[in-house]
Amino acid sequence: xxxxxxxxxxxxxxxxxxxxxxxxxxxxxxxxxxxxxxxxxxxxxxxxxxxxxxxxxxxxxxxxxxxxxxxxxxxxxxxxxxxxxxxxxxxxxxxxxxxxxxxxxxxxxxxxxxxxxxxxxxxxxxxxxxxxxxxxxxxxxxxxxxxxxxxxxxxxxxxxxxxxxxxxxxxxxxxxxxxxxxxxxxxxxxxxxxxxxxxxxxxxxxxxxxxxxxxxxxxxxxxxxxxxxxxxxxxxxxxxxxxxxxxxxxxxxxxxxxxxxxxxxxxxxxxxxxxxxxxxxxxxxxxxxxxxxxxxxxxxxxxxxxxxxxxxxxxxxxxxxxxxxxxxxxxxxxxxxxxxxxxxxxxxxxxxxxxxxxxxxxxxxxxxxxxxxxxxxxxxxxxxxxxxxxxxxxxxxxxxxxxxxxxxxxxxxxxxxxxxxxxxxxxxxxxxxxxxxxxxxxxxxxxxxxxxxxxxxxxxxxxxxxxxxxxxxxxxxxxxxxxxxxxxxxxxxxxxxxxxxxxxxxxxxxxxxxxxxxxxxxxxxxxxxxxxxxxxxxxxxxxxxxxxxxxxxxxxxxxxxxxxxxxxxxxxxxxxxxxxxxxxxxxxxxxxxxxxxxxxxxxxxxxxxxxxxxxxxxxxxxxxxxxxxxxxxxxxxxxxxxxxxxxxxxxxxxxxxxxxxxxxxxxxxxxxxxxxxxxxxxxxxxxxxxxxxxxxxxxxxxxxxxxxxxxxxxxxxxxxxxxxxxxxxxxxxxxxxxxxxxxxxxxxxxxxxxxxxxxxxxxxxxxxxxxxxxxxxxxxxxxxxxxxxxxxxxxxxxxxxxxxx
RNA sequence: GCCGGCGUGGUGGAAUUGGUAGACACGCUGGACUCAAAAUCCAGUGCCCAUUAGGGCGUGCCGGUUCGACUCCGGCCGCCGGUACCA
Numbered sequence: 011x012x013x014x015x016x017x018x019x020x021x022x023x024x025x026x027x028x029x030x031x032x033x034x035x036x037x038x039x040x041x042x043x044x045x046x047x048x049x050x051x052x053x054x055x056x057x058x059x060x061x062x063x064x065x066x067x068x069x070x071x072x073x074x075x076x077x078x079x080x081x082x083x084x085x086x087x088x089x090x091x092x093x094x095x096x097x098x099x100x101x102x103x104x105x106x107x108x109x110x111x112x113x114x115x116x117x118x119x120x121x122x123x124x125x126x127x128x129x130x131x132x133x134x135x136x137x138x139x140x141x142x143x144x145x146x147x148x149x150x151x152x153x154x155x156x157x158x159x160x161x162x163x164x165x166x167x168x169x170x171x172x173x174x175x176x177x178x179x180x181x182x183x184x185x186x187x188x189x190x191x192x193x194x195x196x197x198x199x200x201x202x203x204x205x206x207x208x209x210x211x212x213x214x215x216x217x218x219x220x221x222x223x224x225x226x227x228x229x230x231x232x233x234x235x236x237x238x239x240x241x242x243x244x245x246x247x248x249x250x251x252x253x254x255x256x257x258x259x260x261x262x263x264x265x266x267x268x269x270x271x272x273x274x275x276x277x278x279x280x281x282x283x284x285x286x287x288x289x290x291x292x293x294x295x296x297x298x299x300x301x302x303x304x305x306x307x308x309x310x311x312x313x314x315x316x317x318x319x320x321x322x323x324x325x326x327x328x329x330x331x332x333x334x335x336x337x338x339x340x341x342x343x344x345x346x347x348x349x350x351x352x353x354x355x356x357x358x359x360x361x362x363x364x365x366x367x368x369x370x371x372x373x374x375x376x377x378x379x380x381x382x383x384x385x386x387x388x389x390x391x392x393x394x395x396x397x398x399x400x401x402x403x404x405x406x407x408x409x410x411x412x413x414x415x416x417x418x419x420x421x422x423x424x425x426x427x428x429x430x431x432x433x434x435x436x437x438x439x440x441x442x443x444x445x446x447x448x449x450x451x452x453x454x455x456x457x458x459x460x461x462x463x464x465x466x467x468x469x470x471x472x473x474x475x476x477x478x479x480x481x482x483x484x485x486x487x488x489x490x491x492x493x494x495x496x497x498x499x500x501x502x503x504x505x506x507x508x509x510x511x512x513x514x515x516x517x518x519x520x521x522x523x524x525x526x527x528x529x530x531x532x533x534x535x536x537x538x539x540x541x542x543x544x545x546x547x548x549x550x551x552x553x554x555x556x557x558x559x560x561x562x563x564x565x566x567x568x569x570x571x572x573x574x575x576x577x578x579x580x581x582x583x584x585x586x587x588x589x590x591x592x593x594x595x596x597x598x599x600x601x602x603x604x605x606x607x608x609x610x611x612x613x614x615x616x617x618x619x620x621x622x623x624x625x626x627x628x629x630x631x632x633x634x635x636x637x638x639x640x641x642x643x644x645x646x647x648x649x650x651x652x653x654x655x656x657x658x659x660x661x662x663x664x665x666x667x668x669x670x671x672x673x674x675x676x677x678x679x680x681x682x683x684x685x686x687x688x689x690x691x692x693x694x695x696x697x698x699x700x701x702x703x704x705x706x707x708x709x710x711x712x713x714x715x716x717x718x719x720x721x722x723x724x725x726x727x728x729x730x731x732x733x734x735x736x737x738x739x740x741x742x743x744x745x746x747x748x749x750x751x752x753x754x755x756x757x758x759x760x761x762x763x764x765x766x767x768x769x770x771x772x773x774x775x776x777x778x779x780x781x782x783x784x785x786x787x788x789x790x791x792x793x794x795x796x797x798x799x800x801x802x803x804x805x806x807x808x809x810x811x812x813x814x815x
Numbered sequence: 816g817c818c819g820g821c822g823u824g825g826u827g828g829a830a831u832u833g834g835u836a837g838a839c840a841c842g843c844u845g846g847a848c849u850c851a852a853a854a855u856c857c858a859g860u861g862c863c864c865a866u867u868a869g870g871g872c873g874u875g876c877c878g879g880u881u882c883g884a885c886u887c888c889g890g891c892c893g894c895c896g897g898u899a900c901c902a
Contacts, residue, residue: 012854223819227897230818235901255902268902310900333900340901347902353816354900421901541896615840617828621821622895628841629827636840642855685829688839695839698856758835763883765835803882809834813882 012638013645015605019721023125031736032127035081036530043080044531045072046510046570048539048547049087049134051502052113053094057120058587059595059613059625064538064576066610066718067619067681069126071536073717074678076127077742083531084127085513087134088114092502093176096433099465106433106465110137120597124606125720127738132516136435136505141512143456144522145504146438148554149427150449151561153439157203160447163426165471167195172467174430194296197471200437200498202425204553208232210567211422211552220573221620224544231545233421238405240346240414242267244279245318245327251275254341254419257348258408259400262389263369264346266329266359267319268312270338271295279330281316288313288332295334310335310358321346322413323390323404333358341419353379370397425550427501432465432474434499440484442493457495473497506547507554510534510569528564533571541575548573574681579613580624587625595625607719608634614683614718637722640694640715644708644726651729652703659704664749666696667707671745674714683718690715705730710743758809759784761793777804784810 026032045068050061072084090113095106114135121128134141152158166175170190174197179186204211212232215225237256244250253267269276271292280288291313312333319328328346335354336345349359350368356379359366366375369389373380383397391407392400408414428437438450438457450457460481468476475497476482484493508522514531515523548570555569580586581593588594600609612633617623646652670693677686693711697703708730716723716737727737751773757780759767767789771780781804784790790812797814804810 223897226819230898233901237902253902257902335900335902337901345902352902354902357900419901544897615827621828623827626827626841632827632841639855684827685839688829691839756835760834760883763834763881768835801882803834805834809883811834811882 013641013722013725015607015721016602018725019123019125019601019606022721022724023122025724025736026125026127029736031738032084032129033131034083034085034129036527037081041080042083042530043072043075043536044083044510044514044534045069045075045536046084046513046534046538047086048537048543049089049506049509050117051089051092051094052110052117054098054109054113056113056116057597059597059600059609060540060576060579060587061121062124062597062609063579063613063619064540065121065124065126066613067574067576067683068536068538069610070614070678070683070717071681072127073720073738074675074742076738077713077716077740079741083132083513084129085132085134085516086121086126086128086130087132087509087513088117088136089502089506089509090114090135090137091434091500091505093431093433096431096465099433100467103464105461107137107461123601124597124609127720132513134509134512134516136509139456139458140519141509142435142505144512145435145500145508146450146455146457147452147522148508148558149500149504150438150452150455152202152557153449155557155561157206157557158427159201159203160198161201162196163199163201164194165197165199165430166192167197167471168192172469172471174471176429195471197430199426199428200439200496202427202553204425204550205420205422207553207556208234208420208422210556211549214552214556214567218568218571218573220570221575224541224548224573224575227544228549231422231549234418235420236416236418238401238408238414239342239417240322240408242319242322242328242346244275244330245320247279247317249275249278251319251344252342253344253346254417255346257351257397257401258404258414259386259392259395259397260348260351260369261321261323261346261404262386262392263348263350263367264321264328265326265349265365265367266331266347268331268333268336268345268347268358269315270336270343271332271334272338273332273343275344276315276332279315279317284314284316288315291332310354310361312358312362314362322408322411329364331358331362339423340421349379350375351379351381353381355379425503425553427504428498429501430468430471430473430497431499432459432462434501435459435504436475437496437498437500439496440493441496442486442491444491459499468497473499475499503547503550507551508558510537510551511555511558511564522558522563525563525565532564533566533569536572536574537570538574538576540578544575575620577618577620578622579616580622582625582627584624593625600630604630604634605637605721607637607722610720611637611687611718615687617684619681619683636691636694637719639698641722641726643694643697643703644730654701654703655705655708655730656702657705658702659706660700660702662700663693663696663704663707665751666693667710668745668749671710671714671743672750675742675745678717687718690718713737713740713743755807757783757807759787759790760809760811761790762813762815763811766790766793773807775806777806780804780806781810784812 047065047068072082075082090110095110098109099106166180168175168185168190171185175185175192180192184190185192212229212234215228235256237254238258239252239254241250241252310333312331315330315332317330319330321328347355349355349366351370367388368375369386370384371387372382372384386392386395386400392403405416436457436459438455439447441447460478462478465474468474482495484495511523515527518524551569555564558564559567581591583593585591612630615633616629644652670689673689674686712723712726724737753772754770755773757769757771758765767787769783769787771783781802794814799812799814801813
């Protein structure tokens with residue numbers, strides 16, 4: 011008979027709720043372990059089978075750590091602000107808050123049906139004013155410390171929709187909804203100065219246990235680049251501009267200069283003859299989105315300004331061009347072009363027939379740019395030097411003349427923190443009529459998002475909040491001065507940048523979280539989520555954490571000690587699951603048919619946690635068969651514990667049991683759940699062949715199965731031990747190192763590296779005796795006949811290899 | 816293009832201080848049980864040759880180091896992820 015997952019799972023989920031089994035303990039005599047999932051955005055689609063993969067992994071670790079005597083913090087919450095809810099509101103006229111609440115209830119029901127050991131008393135919702143009060147508070151602190159500032163930044167403005175669009179809502183320069191034209195329009199926006207933390211965000215990656223490729227992605231994103239900044243004078247004026255270059259050594263080969271089309275200097279230097287062409291080019295460039303600009307990278311375009319710069323070492327005239335292959339936002343927004351040794355400059359110079367002068371030996375400038383190292387030529391005082399020496403010498407020269415110095419730049423840009431949207435945290439700022447700006451003091455937070463019956467575009471590009479007059483307009487009670495609230499809201503990244511702190515003290519009304527509790531729980535010991543957040547979320551959260559660290563509000567430099575990214579679960583056809591492909595698996599259906607335990611076992615057994623693996627209905631059934639097999643081993647047809655389970659131990663399972671405890675414990679610790687579960691299967695296979703089942707081993711096995719299949723294990727535990735308590739806090743089984751190996755081991759005999767015979771021998775057998783055993787073996791003698799033994803390699807307890815010819 | 820990862824049976828995957836390749840599972844084949852089927856239990860299952868005994872081949876491809884290579888080195892091919900005019 012198989013177990014009834016529907017009744018068992020319901021029974022134990024109710025038990026855990028009523029018993030408050032997973033309420034977080036904070037016993038100072040125990041260690042603290044913080045196992046965190048990336049909290050989900052509660053979409054209208056409901057839970058996907060990909061979600062439980064990471065959740066099961068952290069749940070297994072949480073349950074094992076509780077049994078190992080730790081206080082475990084294992085919370086769940088909702089990253090519930092975001093675009094889809096607002097779109098839904100725009101489409102239907104409904105309140106995004108209600109829609110979001112409904113989605114949360116669906117997610118929560120689904121997550122609870124999987125039996126995760128979350129402490130639901132600590133549930134967090136980023137859209138809850140009690141939560142976003144502190145999101146806003148952190149923002150005001152950033153303003154106080156000059157890490158938030160306002161700047162004119164271009165947005166995707168769609169006049170037809172009367173709204174600003176996110177990049178992903180713009181397709182080929184048209185709005186995704188309606189296909190209306192979209193323009194780049196500068197708007198005043200809040201920016202966060204994440205670049206001030208660039209070096210620390212880079213350096214402190216050394217301190218965390220993250221997958222190397224994720225660290226690499228962050229390093230690339232930060233994009234630290236060391237080079238030199240060099241000043242160029244504009245001919246016949248007192249104007250000048252700086253360029254950034256990593257190849258100062260090629261300065262003698264700089265034959266022209268390029269400014270970004272947006273550069274303000276262009277207005278001052280453009281000649282009357284070129285003015286029209288330059289203006290036309292700038293207008294054209296302004297129409298293109300960043301994406302379109304990069305799309306055109308095959309065919310570089312640009313226009314001559316008519317002006318010349320002076321090369322500071324050759325004193326030659328360098329024509330100044332504008333071209334959109336130079337980005338205003340990187341470096342100084344202007345470059346010295348060295349076409350002989352830079353591929354982009356080479357392509358541009360060829361197209362516009364600009365001078366290409368090689369200054370390094372090697373390569374052929376008629377064909378392509380040479381970007382390698384080599385001996386410098388045509389370069390006066392650095393001739394004959396290699397790249398490094400030439401760079402050092404020329405930078406010293408420039409420093410002496412005070413026209414250049416070493417300089418570090420970053421690819422990382424400041425964080426555009428404003429959204430012209432309704433469904434987000436209001437930015438807690440008032441713009442007064444006298445032109446000043448102030449943040450809302452702590453005692454007046456939160457600035458609550460006003461309820462409104464109709465969310466509609468403002469028509470000006472501002473958020474829908476701008477039309478809610480009674481909310482926007484404020485008067486200072488003391489001075490009577492009028493002001494307007496900032497109508498921007500925060501991006502979705504805001505709430506998720508610090509939620510892991512609030513889980514530690516979620517109901518604290520007076521501070522973000524109690525410092526003592528933060529000290530106990532931080533850093534997060536294990537953080538699991540999808541790789542799609544490898545860069546932005548993790549970088550933003552690290553930035554805020556470091557800022558709070560500087561304010562002495564959190565005790566650690568880094569928030570997440572160990573990070574792991576679960577892989578994707580693909581559809582049975584090996585493609586990404588999607589509605590349109592019809593390959594989506596609904597977890598509700600799986601839980602109903604096979605049970606939550608089966609789903610958990612299957613998702614952990616299908617392969618390594620970080621691999622992308624296709625769903626398989628057959629594999630799922632196999633996991634259920636394993637659980638049934640476990641059940642039948644211990645429970646008979648009458649639903650009674652089998653009398654094979656006994657306190658007598660005939661030792662036949664001793665070795666495999668101790669091996670199982672060791673391997674399962676270590677594999678779970680290392681997140682290698684697939685091999686850990688396979689070891690549980692090995693034990694069950696052996697147990698089926700054994701006469702009696704020692705109670706101690708049965709109990710130990712059920713405990714090891716419990717983190718993966720908790721409902722079934724609770725039920726088995728209750729039946730086998732007659733206990734009325736949960737298995738959750740039973741001490742995790744231990745193994746005895748001395749019982750791991752048998753006295754007799756199988757050894758392998760090889761001739762010329764080829765396996766020819768096997769034999770059993772004592773594991774402590776001497777080298778000589780083992781060699782003798784090999785040479786005297788019948789099979790070996792056959793293979794050695796007529797050959798001369800040249801060499802014998804003996805690995806004690808393992809093998810003998812005889813080299814002969 | 817650049818950075819990172821991967822490539823093992825019919826399938827998902829095990830195994831790397833270099834030492835029995837294919838653990839565990841799915842699938843398949845056979846047997847037991849059954850009137851029969853399902854379920855279950857037991858056995859077999861990398862490929863090729865051979866009736867057996869046995870032999871040969873085998874971890875993407877080519878080469879190297881080694882007594883011995885899935886594992887280390889060099890060169891290719893393919894797939895996946897990230898990123899992209901970053902000066």
